[in-house]
Amino acid sequence: MATDVKQDKSLPYPPKSHHTSDPFLQPFLNPSFDPVTYLNTSLPPLSLKSPMPSNHNAVPLSDLASQAQTLLSQLDAHTTRLSDTLTQITDDILRSGGRMSYEVEMLRGEALSLEELLFEKLAEQIGMFVPGGLQKEGEAKAEEVEEKKVKPVEEGGEGSEAKTVAKPQDQVAGGEEPESIKQLRTLTLVRERLDSVIKVFGDAMEFSFPPSEVSVSSGFLSVSAPEPGSDLQSSEEKGQQTLQKLRDEVSGLLNNKQDPVSGIEKAAERIEQLKKLATVWTGTAEEKGRTRFIESLAKMVEDRHRELLRELDARKSEAAATATASQQGRGGGSAAVAREAAGEAQAAGFGLMSQLQRLRGGL
Structure with missing residues (x-):
């Protein structure tokens, strides 16, 4: 495997898998592959019966047929091998699909357990470090929408319309942070305070x-000294x-x-x-x-x-x-x-x- 990797680095078109690391398959890795150009490059030109041939590399029809048969045999062997490899990889993916579904379900269960631990069981302890406690993303957005609906309009007429139009622009210009960034900042604050507490108890x-x-x-x-x-x-x-x-x-x-x-x-x-x-x-x-x-x-x-x-x-x-x-x-x-x-x-x-x-x- 290590030898194949070294060879791949020296090739003009590095293969993405060791299955295509054979130098014979290098022309097929070219994004602009042309079959006609490939055959013209791989096979010599045909020699016509003329007193002065235009190409010295030209060969008669029998030799050209033999070389073409050899090339087709090699292409057929590589095609068969790659087809078998593709079939094997497809079977592995299908077999591992059930295991992947099980692992995804396990991760989902762990995420739900973590959510229950943070927002229900440890809500009171987290509230000691984070003012107001942690809030879920859906609940936070719902509260913001309710505040916008309940907030009365202080001024009427054209001034209120101008404020209503300018408010979304101000929000876009301000670049409101996503909820995940706010949660990360909260977790960073909790971690800093926990580190300070751990340092105090370490000292x-x-x-x-x-x-x-x-x-x-x-x-x-003290009546007697320790033993x-x-x-x-x-x-x-x-x-x-x-x-x-x-x-x-x-x-x-x-x-x-x-x-x-x-x-x-x-x-x-x-x-x-x-x-x-x-x-x-x-x-x-x-x-x-x-x-x-x-x-x-x-x-x-x-x-x-x-x-x-x-x-x-x-x-x-x-x-x-x-x-x-x-x-x-x-x-x-x-x-x-x-x-x-x-x-x-x-x-x-x-x-x-x-x-x-x-x-x-x-x-």
Whole structure:
């Protein structure tokens, strides 16, 4: 089969089926096939009895008859083979017709089941994601027709006639979307919201919490440690690793030496994400423990914020003391230089101070 395909690509008229891939059948694949031209091309010309023949390829009548008989035998063989193939394909189609009808009926039943599931059983759940719920195509068109009939004519006379004539033109110009496109847009919206819900619950599954923190936050004392190899111990270890990973992440953001303000902002954004994620456990036994852990992370950010403010105040005090000492050492003539140095120090810390003030308001 692979060899036939390669040969088909090199032929002037590629066959549409391997049944006609024989090179002998190439002339018959030509859309402009002419039987007379085919016979004139396949058979040599007849030699007439004349002293000077006009064509050197001409053959006598006996040779021409022999070649014509050979050509007819080949055509008859191919005709018989293709007729048998056509008969076999027709029988296969007739035999598979019943199976195709059965499969079509199965698809029809599944489509009706899906319609019943969407418009009846899950109508209330779909209405939570799609305002107004799903509507069938026939029902939607019927509602539109009723609205057009019930809608009264506000203005009479020539103005109303002009509006009546202009309305279909506006609809054609606007290009009203088909109902299938509206349904596809609705399904796309449902899929996006489902993906967002799946992502939230996926993040929630990764935010595991140790059972010991849950018991402490609930006010119970743990009498004995979990047995080695138990499911409780594996949950405890996984939860402690998750909490330590989050602490390390926030601590790494706060220890940004190049841009400390940006590090504090990113750490605050990460804590806000954890607060939103913690709403998944609202009303459960883990709510207090998770809230306490997130508050401890927020306290780290606040401590780092206060520390940065103290560093800024110390830097400004040092710059002011340096300027005062320089002024006292050099006398009154250098007062302008001292004021200039103090102004530069204040300008250098002004941008950082404004960012810290804005960050303090957010915290």
